Amino acid sequence: MEIENVCVIGAGVMGSGIAQLAATHRYQVNLVDINEEILKKAKASIDKNLNRFFVAKNKISNEEADNILNRIHLITNRDEAINDVQIVIEAVFEDMALKQQLLSDLDEKCDKEVIIASNTSSLCITDMAMKAKNQERIVGIHFFNPAPVMKLIELIKGKNTSNEIMDRARQFSKTLNKTVVTVNDSPGFITTRLIYVLCNEAINMKQEGIANTEDIDTAVKLAFNFPMGPLELSDLVGNDIYLHIGEYLSEKLGKNYQPSPLLHEMVKDNQIGRKTKKGFYNY
Numbered sequence: 486m487e488i489e490n491v492c493v494i495g496a497g498v499m500g501s502g503i504a505q506l507a508a509t510h511r512y513q514v515n516l517v518d519i520n521e522e523i524l525k526k527a528k529a530s531i532d533k534n535l536n537r538f539f540v541a542k543n544k545i546s547n548e549e550a551d552n553i554l555n556r557i558h559l560i561t562n563r564d565e566a567i568n569d570v571q572i573v574i575e576a577v578f579e580d581m582a583l584k585q586q587l588l589s590d591l592d593e594k595c596d597k598e599v600i601i602a603s604n605t606s607s608l609c610i611t612d613m614a615m616k617a618k619n620q621e622r623i624v625g626i627h628f629f630n631p632a633p634v635m636k637l638i639e640l641i642k643g644k645n646t647s648n649e650i651m652d653r654a655r656q657f658s659k660t661l662n663k664t665v666v667t668v669n670d671s672p673g674f675i676t677t678r679l680i681y682v683l684c685n686e687a688i689n690m691k692q693e694g695i696a697n698t699e700d701i702d703t704a705v706k707l708a709f710n711f712p713m714g715p716l717e718l719s720d721l722v723g724n725d726i727y728l729h730i731g732e733y734l735s736e737k738l739g740k741n742y743q744p745s746p747l748l749h750e751m752v753k754d755n756q757i758g759r760k761t762k763k764g765f766y767n768y
């Protein structure tokens with residue numbers, strides 16, 4: 486069954502990026518969120534991104550940018566949005582109960598050939614699919630931010646995901662011009678587990694007074710040729726997000742993943758990073 490129409494649920498940072506990416510690759514996209522205001526804001530930000538990063542750099546024409554925007558349809562009624570699509574990708578908040586409920590609703594309402602995918606960055610697909618009847622069609626398709634630019638997709642095979650769905654999800658991901666890696670379901674997959682450990686260990690070093698913030702970041706950037714230091718990155722992603730990931734990983738994988746006490750303290754003091762203008766750096 487060829488994919489022509491895509492539904493993306495959640496029009497935040499990731500959902501709007503995924504919608505832009507899919508529409509750029511000529512899919513018709515139904516973009517869903519809880520109200521029209523959020524959807525309009527998402528479309529305005531896609532418009533801005535297309536102009537700033539693609540039209541202004543002569544990568545696409547004005548006409549093509551308009552065509553991409555016209556392929557994105559804003560819909561608040563989820564039942565309407567899943568009508569006649571071949572894949573649904575959810576990008577709602579990172580919350581297990583919310584995603585479990587959403588996936589089971591989608592499973593109940595989507596035609597049986599439809600692929601149901603989650604863009605979770607850390608939660609186990611198997612647990613997330615637990616409440617759905619047809620768990621074989623539920624798969625993780627993990628995009629990176631910004632989705633239209635980043636080259637990688639992690640494709641996550643839940644315990645019950647079928648090989649056929651994996652193949653179809655892989656083919657779809659490749660049509661988006663991404664490099665795909667396959668991961669057997671595990672908390673944090675490859676990328677989130679590794680980047681969390683790096684950032685959390687840097688935060689432990691900072692707490693132990695091994696080096697100051699700037700020196701930890703400079704050492705990592707120059708020694709490993711990373712574009713950004715771990716403390717800068719934690720501020721960018723949000724220290725609250727890393728705390729949340731650390732709590733989940735330590736619950737699932739053991740105490741080696743326990744979030745640094747300094748990370749707890751910073752979140753308690755609202756030093757979340759760029760979002761609150763205060764974190765390891767001031768903004």
Ligand SMILES: NC(=O)c1ccc[n+]([C@@H]2O[C@H](COP(=O)([O-])OP(=O)(O)OC[C@H]3O[C@@H](n4cnc5c(N)ncnc54)[C@H](O)[C@@H]3O)[C@@H](O)[C@H]2O)c1
Pocket residue numbers: 494495496497498499500517518519523575576577578579580587604605606607627628629630
């Ligand atoms: N931000 C990142 O860098 C990043 C990268 C990869 C994956 N992810 C994952 O992508 C998902 C979304 O993250 P985000 O950063 O885009 O979040 P976000 O907060 O920017 O957006 C989430 C959106 O989901 C909407 N939403 C919530 N419940 C909904 C529902 N029931 N129906 C429709 N819409 C609903 C919200 O209104 C909001 O607009 C999370 O699972 C996150 O872990 C995030």
